[in-house]
Amino acid sequence: MNGRAAVFYGVEQRFTLQELPTPEVEPGGVLVRVNAAGICGSDLHYWRGDNPLPVAVGEPGPVIPGHEFTGVVHTLGQGITTDSLGRPLKEGDQVAFPYFFPCMRCYNCMRGELHACPYRATRTAVKNYPYCHGGYADFFYLKPGHFVFKAPDELSKETLVPVNCALAQVTFALHRADLHVGDTVAVQGAGGLGLNAVAVAREMGAGQVIAIDGQDRRLELALRCGATDTININELPHADARIRRVLELTSGRGADVVMEVVGFPQVVLEGLQMLRLGGVYLEIGHITPNSSMTLDVNLVVRRQIRFLGIQHYNPWIIPAALDFLVRTRERYPLAEVTSDTFPLEHINEAFEAAEWLGREGGTRVTRAVVTMLQ
Ligand SMILES: [Zn+2]
Numbered sequence: 001m002n003g004r005a006a007v008f009y010g011v012e013q014r015f016t017l018q019e020l021p022t023p024e025v026e027p028g029g030v031l032v033r034v035n036a037a038g039i040c041g042s043d044l045h046y047w048r049g050d051n052p053l054p055v056a057v058g059e060p061g062p063v064i065p066g067h068e069f070t071g072v073v074h075t076l077g078q079g080i081t082t083d084s085l086g087r088p089l090k091e092g093d094q095v096a097f098p099y100f101f102p103c104m105r106c107y108n109c110m111r112g113e114l115h116a117c118p119y120r121a122t123r124t125a126v127k128n129y130p131y132c133h134g135g136y137a138d139f140f141y142l143k144p145g146h147f148v149f150k151a152p153d154e155l156s157k158e159t160l161v162p163v164n165c166a167l168a169q170v171t172f173a174l175h176r177a178d179l180h181v182g183d184t185v186a187v188q189g190a191g192g193l194g195l196n197a198v199a200v201a202r203e204m205g206a207g208q209v210i211a212i213d214g215q216d217r218r219l220e221l222a223l224r225c226g227a228t229d230t231i232n233i234n235e236l237p238h239a240d241a242r243i244r245r246v247l248e249l250t251s252g253r254g255a256d257v258v259m260e261v262v263g264f265p266q267v268v269l270e271g272l273q274m275l276r277l278g279g280v281y282l283e284i285g286h287i288t289p290n291s292s293m294t295l296d297v298n299l300v301v302r303r304q305i306r307f308l309g310i311q312h313y314n315p316w317i318i319p320a321a322l323d324f325l326v327r328t329r330e331r332y333p334l335a336e337v338t339s340d341t342f343p344l345e346h347i348n349e350a351f352e353a354a355e356w357l358g359r360e361g362g363t364r365v366t367r368a369v370v371t372m373l374q
C-alpha cells in the first residue's frame, strides 16, 4: 500500500508531494491514517530557514515534517486491542498520541521524565524505514509500545489537531508551574499555543489571565477563551509600558506565572519583569539555536524567579487534554483557533498563509491546518 507524503527539500524547493510505501505493521504497532495536521510555529522555523530540520537517526536527507496532527486507526498490529489506558481500540477510531518517541530505557525515562528523553526525536530521512514518520502525510506509524489514546467521537479533527503539540505543551507547562487557584497568568503571544494556554490556565483555576499580542482577532479570541485582560502591543509599543500595565493589573505585584510562546529573546527580558517576586517563568518559544540575549542575572536572583525551559510533555497529558476539550467545548471556542484549512496538495500555500514574519501587521491566521481525509 502507498500513501502521499509532503517531503521537505529545504527552503528553496520546499514541499514536494510523493507516493511512499507504508510499512508492514508489526505486532504491537499501529498504522494511523492521518486526517489533519497543523502548521505550528516551530514548522515555520525550518520552512523559512531559521534552522535545519533535526534528523536524529539514520542518514540525513529530505524528511516528512509535521508533528501536530491526528488521525484514525488504519491497521492495528497483532496483540493490540486497547489504547494506552486499556480502553477498547478498533480500526476507524480517532486517536491522539505523542509525536515523539521516548526510548523507555534511558536514565531520564527511568525517572519518568519522558519529555526529556535524550533519544526521543526519532525523525529519520524519508528513504528510511518506516517512511511515514511525519504528520504531513496520509499515514503515520506508531512503533510497538508507543502511547496511543482513543479520542472521543464528539471532537472534530480540527479540534483534535492541536492536542499533541499546542494544547499538550501548554498544559504540561502550566502543570510544571504549580499553578494555584486564583493565580495571575500572563501569556506572551496569543497564537496556537497562547490561546490554548489562556483556556487551560482558566480551567486550572487562574483568577486572572492576561493575553499579550499584536493582532486584534487573536486578542478577541483570547477574551472568549477565558482571558480577563488583553494587552495590544500596537497600542503599547514599548516594553516598559507593557510591563507597567501588567503591574497595574496585578496591584503592583506582577503575575504569578508568565508564559513565553513568541520566540524572540527580547520578549523574555520583558516577561521576566512582568513577574511577581518568586514568580515562575515558563519558556517555551525559543526552539532555535542562537536565541541570545543579554540578561542581568541579578534580576532572576533578586526577584527569586523560577525559570523553566519546557519542551515536550509526559504522555498522561494527552488524555487529560482530550477530557479538557470535551468538558469545555461549550465554554471556550478553541476550535476557532484553526482559522484556515488547505488540502495536503496545497501545503506550500498553507505555509505561505501561516507565515507572519516580515509581513506588515503579521497574519490573521491563528492556525493553518492541512487536511488529508474528508
Ligand atoms: Zn509544535
Ligand SMILES: [Zn+2]
Binding pocket: 102, 103, 104, 105, 106, 107, 108, 109, 110, 117, 118, 119, 120
Ligand atoms: Zn529515554
